[in-house]
Amino acid sequence: MTAPVLEISGLTVSVPDATRTDGGRGDLTLVDNVSLTLERGERVALVGESGSGKSMTAKAVMRLDPTVDLAGSIRVAGHEVVGAPERTVRRMRGSAVSMVFQDPMTALNPVLTIGDQVTEPLRLRGVPRREARARAVEMLDRLGVLSAADRMDAYPYEFSGGMRQRVVMAAALIGGPDVLIADEPTTALDVRVQEQVLDLLEEQSRELGLAVLLITHDLAIVAGFAHRVAVMRHGRLVEDRLVDDLFASPQHPYTRGLLASIPSVDDDPTVRLRTVDDVMREDAALAASGTALEARR
Incomplete structure (x- = not known):
């Protein structure tokens, strides 16, 4: 067994109290105790709604945001990122880990x-x-x-x-690089070009043994691309499963909500789509009724 090319362990990303601009007090935690690994040639999709902490996790791997504090461990190809000198991190960028950003025109x-x-x-x-x-x-x-x-x-x-x-x-x-982070690389593209870009990423992963971390909010595009899917919510990792297992039997109510909110060509256009919050409320109600029934027994 070889060591993972990317190993994130107990990662916490926070904004120090002194640099907060939102009027709050104390350190603001953006990513909370996240652990994730990628093997060579593996493709993992990190999914969740906007603001869930996906891109902040990616930036932490690259050490791109000097305004935040990092705790925990990030190892890329065996080299520690957290606490490493800036000169060491600069050498790693492009050679050990690279990043593709959302909008190619601004990149x-x-x-x-x-x-x-x-x-x-x-x-x-x-x-x-x-x-x-x-x-x-x-x-x-x-x-x-x-x-x-x-x-x-x-x-x-x-x-x-x-x-x-x-x-x-x-x-x-x-x-x-050993690891490529693709942060919403298809968002600014039309559907046909999205497919071409994902095909290219998959091809390069296979040919080069490249580990790919795909950051996206769109579960619909990862089914045919990723080996595993990791789901983030409110800065925490709530589920990390093989892609087929996750789509067949999601374990967390939030994941079920994300899947339920994907539109289908078979949907009745006159019926409102269920939202993530709808599904989570339904799950909570079912759990509460089950608890009440068990208590009566």
Whole structure:
């Protein structure tokens, strides 16, 4: 058995009292005692509503937010992130762990060419310009960017949304990371391009043995992509199951609520969809009635 390439143990992310801007007092906990592992080549979806702590967990792995305090442990390819010097973390970004962000247009610098942005991770590691450029063309070709060699000097605005996301993925993958975090990578794309991006992520995971952590609020897109699904609510991990098991028999009321709120083509359009809160209230009522019945016995 090999060690996981990503091992999160007892992670707590909090905003210190001194830097809070919401008028509250005391440290504000955003992620509470989360533990999660990824094996090499494994694809895990981290799901939950907006504000559940998914992206904050991802940023903690990359150490991207200097305004929060981290406690617990995050090990990437055997290297501890929590408490590590900033210089060490900078070396890990791009080589051990990379991230694909939600909106490719804001993730790319509009005044730098595609070539400059894809080669940057290699150039920062001392790779000669010509070699870095050749490797960038190869990576863009692999990800389906047509005429990649001719488009290295193009700018982001000259690419479609789907092509820009491929460029972002090329920049994230070119350093050969062990772990790729994809934070809502399909939200800004139409349905057809969403499928293409997920297919690309799955293909790269298989070919490179890449562990992928897909952050999403949309359970509908993970069924055919992930090996496991981890569900977050209010900063806590409430369920972590194999994808087929979770869809067949969700254990937590919140997970059941998320699944129940997914629209289906067979739904009656005149009937209001059940919300997450609806399902959780129904579960609580059933539990209360069961407790009352047991007490009468």
